[in-house]
Amino acid sequence: MADGNNQGGNNKTGGKQGAAKQGTRAPGGRQGGASQTGRAAGRQGANREGANRQGGRAQTGSSAGRQGANRQGAKNARNRQIADGSGKGKFGNGRSTMFMAWGAVFIVIVIVAVVVAVKLTGSSTTSKSSSSQLAPATVVKDVTTIPLSQYNSIGLPNASLAKTASFNPPIEMKGQPPLKGLAPGNKPEVFFFGADYCPFCATERWPLVMALSRFGTFSDLRVTTSSAIDVYPQTNTFSFYKSSYSSPYISFIPVEYETNQPLTSGNGYTPLMTPTKLENAIVSKYDGPPYTGPQTSTSSSGAIPFVDIGNKAIISGASYTPQLLSGLNWQQIASQIRGGSTTLAKAAIGAANYISGAICSITNDQPSSVCNSSPVKTAKSNLGLG
């Protein structure tokens, strides 16, 4: 019988007849012998000689035995030849490839282990230096969990408070397409452009964090201070650097483009986050007249902080004077706001209500618990947004 089974069996037993039969293809005949040599080292030499002989016989017998040839048998034999190292594939033999592959897997495991271990041990270094640090949990909790009743009871700044605090509400934008493309997904977008050194940004972050926390959740908020060598020095505040924000209603895209660490040249501060082309384009287009106010001899473009609320409203500059934060540390600011009785609290909560009103104009008034509250509806109306 000249089928593949018999040939395979003959390869094992090393029978000359089998070899001759399989030898209808010369390599097959040799492979049969080579495969067998792996069974016992002492027999290798003899078997290899036998294989050679069989190969030789196969050459002569190829014409006679062609009818009994089986391609499957030859294929199997070829496989064995390569697998046991006696033959080489296009890329080398199977054993060396296997060792290289397992070596590569080992390297993969080591890389993953190092990446995870460095993170867990906290020895990672940031590529850019920032003087910010993770915000104390109590500070974050105080300003992100202000009850609705407090927002409603304080409401919006009256004329007296607006004058005292130099209150500066958001500005309506008319006829602009919705802000898109800064974040993945289709949610309405809120864009913040500021810097750690800037005292007006420091002031604005408090009501901005409060308002955004009514629509979503911050993670890894950091605290920092404004520049020590600028006006309102070392105003305590949050930093959005390395923070995250999650909301079912909106996407929040913050850019803190510089730290509070002056350059040794004395001209500016060390860079922190690099805005994208689109972010730069938005600032260039909207952070200046006519959007921030009428063009005058004193009007300027590119002031920070700049907040674009879905191209429905913008904030250019702080909503109230940084003077209200002077001399207060993070916890004192948070506690005052939470308490609700000071000028700072009234200005910050009033600003948060205004920002909330602007955000509601891009969320279809969702969530209703926020957007249907009286001061938020009034803020929307005052801003000309509904």
Add this chain to the structure above:
Amino acid sequence: MSESGSHYKRHLWPYGLPWQVPTSSIISLIALGVAIYLTVVHYVTSVPLACPNTGTFNCELVVTSPQSVLFGLPIAVYGDIWIFVMLILFLPWAWYASAGLGRFGQQFGTWIGYARLAGAFLGMGFVIYLIYLELYVINHVCLWCTSVHIMTFILLITVVSSTRWSLGQGFPPSQDRPLETTDH
């Protein structure tokens, strides 16, 4: 003797079905399902992202982060494409070819085998990059993504463990058994 259909089937896997064949097919199918789910979640905001939010673990933050998009496409889409290609390479037919047993010759099987090996390492390399992004840039971990990362690693092990026979080179002597006892 002709290679009739029955004869062909009789010798489909002469040494028994290697464990890598069903394992890779099943795991890649599951991974494809997860990747498709993450893609749908990315594009259809009304589809909920079933994932715990316990500080470190927050899928929504990860899948909506700026890093979740590469060259204008969500990373989940790249995952779909990769796992789909791998799924083809994990079909029993492809394994059979790369075992040097297919109808299209050993050379074809070799290329299939090396394509599978390269694809597995490519996927794992990308997984390392994504782990880096999660841990160092986004600072949050997505459990759905992690499940795909683990499945990618299992697939890599599956592919590498088959290299002695799945690069068009056939089965090693240690698996060499008389064919008469292994007919199916």
